Amino acid sequence: QKEVEQDPGPLSVPEGAIVSLNCTYSNSAFQYFMWYRQYSRKGPELLMYTYSSGNKEDGRFTAQVDKSSKYISLFIRDSQPSDSATYLCATLYSGNTGKLIFGQGTTLQVKP
Amino acid sequence: GAGVSQSPSNKVTEKGKDVELRCDPISGHTALYWYRQSLGQGLEFLIYFQGNSAPDKSGLPSDRFSAERTGGSVSTLTIQRTQQEDSAVYLCASSRGTDTQYFGPGTRLTVL
Numbered sequence: 001q002k003e004v005e006q007d008p009g010p011l012s013v014p015e016g017a018i019v020s021l022n023c024t025y026s027n028s029a030f031q032y033f034m035w036y037r038q039y040s041r042k043g044p045e046l047l048m049y050t051y052s053s054g055n056k057e058d059g060r061f062t063a064q065v066d067k068s069s070k071y072i073s074l075f076i077r078d079s080q081p082s083d084s085a086t087y088l089c090a091t092l093y094s095g096n097t098g099k100l101i102f103g104q105g106t107t108l109q110v111k112p
Numbered sequence: 113g114a115g116v117s118q119s120p121s122n123k124v125t126e127k128g129k130d131v132e133l134r135c136d137p138i139s140g141h142t143a144l145y146w147y148r149q150s151l152g153q154g155l156e157f158l159i160y161f162q163g164n165s166a167p168d169k170s171g172l173p174s175d176r177f178s179a180e181r182t183g184g185s186v187s188t189l190t191i192q193r194t195q196q197e198d199s200a201v202y203l204c205a206s207s208r209g210t211d212t213q214y215f216g217p218g219t220r221l222t223v224l
Contacts, residue, residue: 088155097162102156
């Protein structure tokens with residue numbers, strides 16, 4: 001079993017839709033969670049960062065962590081064609097190193 | 113300012129040959145990471161350098177893989193006797209300590 005599981009999709013939605021992207025993780029010790037966005041032929045870029053449980057909002061993006069079910073989510077409101085990319089969830093392996101464990105990534109296409 | 117740069121952007125090699133991949137981190141970043149991204153496996157941690165400390169090599173898949181970081185800056189990832197399963201995108205990232213990791217565009221390696 002992978003430490004972080006993510007449905008690779010692909011996911012296709014019409015412009016303006018609400019998108020929900022999800023990951024599960026296996027180790028209850030994980031506390032730091034990130035969402036990265038990766039455009040084709042580019043490196044991943046950090047989108048959202050959360051610590052422990054709860055929600056964090058940034059514009060059209062909301063990151064949610066539910067530690068009781070080991071479930072992390074990213075919601076995109078009013079999705080735009082420019083949101084078309086691969087979204088990777090990640091967790092920090094431990095606080096002492098920067099080693100990240102990634103999910104497989106979900107490919108999202110927002111159709112105009 | 114300049115981001116993380118990697119060279120070459122693409123590398124095609126024959127099975128059994130050695131390859132060297134280069135990473136130039138963001139100036140002043142003390143931490144440097146190598147990851148590998150392949151279809152079906154997602155993004156996997158390979159190795160982590162932090163300042164003058166011994167590197168964390170726990171993600172290197174075999175002894176054919178090695179990396180060094182000279183002068184606390186540029187890093188080279190070397191793959192000896194390449195195999196077809198080594199074909200992937202090799203991503204480098206750098207950070208200040210364990211803060212946000214900034215990724216380069218990657219080197220796409222194809223082993224024929």
